[in-house]
Amino acid sequence: MTDCINTPVARRPAASALVRGIYLPRAADGAAFAMTTYGIPLLVLATTGSATLTGLAFALEWLPRLGAFTVAGTVVDRYGTGLIFRIACVVRALIVLAAALLLTVMDEGAPAATATVMTLAALTGVATEFSYVAAETAGGEASRMAGSRAHQVQSVLLGIDQTAMLAGPLVSGLLLEHGGPAAMLGTLAGCSVLAAALGTHGRNGPLGTEPGQSGLRTGWVTLRSLPALAWLVGGLVVSNCAIGLLQAAMPVIVVTELGRSSADAGLIWSVAALASLLAITAARRAIDRWGLWPVGTASAAVAASATLVVAQVGTYRGYLLLIAVLMAGEGGLTVVLRTLRSHLIPSEVFGSTLSLTILLLLLPFPAAGLLVAVLPPAQLGHAVTAAAVLQAIGLAAAFTRLRTMRATHA
Template structure:
């Protein structure tokens, strides 16, 4: 059975992204509410991301070998079961045991989400290749879906946690995961394992690295955005502490920050699509880098909730435009037969800063958070400068 782009690509991606968004932003809030500890909130952030780094090669190999549809359905179903079973477990345990269970939940949910993400990105990459010169439009729609999920997910998670407790939030996450598995296309993709994908996991890992090394434009862009993600990761880990502890707002206010940022990012992605049509991919990417780096220095000095919300939204708008550039380059440059394996390597590099940000959050004094954000902003500038200077020298002419 053949599905259209909306039914086969966009709708399953929307349900899965909504579940992932609530998981990413809701579980750290749950840990903060359970433990009242900034350090353990950072630990939860590490546990949410670290397992993903260990499963990239396996996820890429699984998708290349068995097809993205099958991997997507299985992992979304598994996440629904894990999160659903956590609801009665948390009800029947004491505070100390509940804290441990929430940390374990963060690790398990992060691992399963990574498999579904690689599968969904592989489907999106195939759709982009089919779109040809309009690949950036497909990636803009996919990113808009992610941003729409980011618009609803954090606010819904914060509200559910505040008014319905952990049971309400986790039940909704489990339900969304089941929906994404149910509406994913059931047609199995017939794949013939190649020499690159038929071997052990390490072979797929080496294939991904080898492919990335012969694509210097993509390699420089990934490296630059990895440093940018260090700032983003630190903001994600620190926002619950800054908003709740320093600015005296509720957990729902934390969700509002990310929902407003997602709304602005959604608008930015639409503008980016039109801008690329007129000025080209990399030129728009350079302007997006400027929009991204400026708010980082100002966030460190924001002394009100409104200022913090606005600056975070501007930062996320620029970051979303950079994501359009990266995703388009990735779908254009990576060969289809090794797409998932190479995708796994690029995503690994991009997500390595997230557990590092969690570690920083766990070990630094809360009073030093804003100073560390400033240092990360300086690293971000250096990374993006290299990405759009060194990488531009080997940029294919059609993408300039």
């Protein structure tokens, strides 16, 4: 891993090619991703008025995504990033537009409206993950071409994602509050169409691999052969148990328990995205100076500490500030993860291994949605405390093990 990280690549992508072929499509798709992830649970809560259905919708949004990852990496490896990215974005736009039209002729709170928003959560989750795997694979290809500057490419990509997360939740909440479901869903569809029009300039053809060389089994074998990446992914899986629970419970906590608006709920994640964006910029410079291991350790400590404290607060301002600190720590961890991932995973199985790592990282999210659906709102604080303790233990174990690996000092 050390040699892999420090070995420069002769052919590096031009800045203009990165902007047009990688960064702009990623920005449009990231906006759609953020509005899907944070806006649709708010839409469900506004349509049904039910905390249980909101948690269930969160689970329905993520469970099909996990299923999509079992095939998305293989499909991208076989047919190319450009084609799959465009198809996924167009399909998502059509699904969202169909739901918007249906909701305009339905009464709010009617069973048909409830069924529509719940189905929307499931279908958009599938389309979004196909576009994400394609975009992330194209970003991985660009990072490998950048050689020793891979963490800089990844920090830009992550910055784009976090900028989308900065605007997406707040815009979704404002559109839903002032324009209704049609305004929010119409904007989401527009972002999807723009992403499809821009496309991504990754590989547009198959790698020529045999069927046996793709799929989650290949991803699992590859991940097991890369112990540093495996330990980091394992620690982040445990950490995501806390992140997923906070994300699933936030609409219920803010709107139901604290009596705030949908826009206030979106504002929390927008402020958190801004903090994460600043942390990503700082992490890129810190890695240049101190390396991956110190930056990853510091980020893990910040994230775990913030989660332990957030479980004890009961005010809107407290949630806003502490979740911002938490996501700043997560931003630094994600730069470390993406840098290692782009260097270590062989290009011929990148899509399959990427799908596996993302699948593992997302497993806690549908479980969190189901937990929110069955727990009384008054018990959510205790659940967050338990998840925070697990997060601290998991990150401590992962980085203690990583410290002994020579590769992490690259």
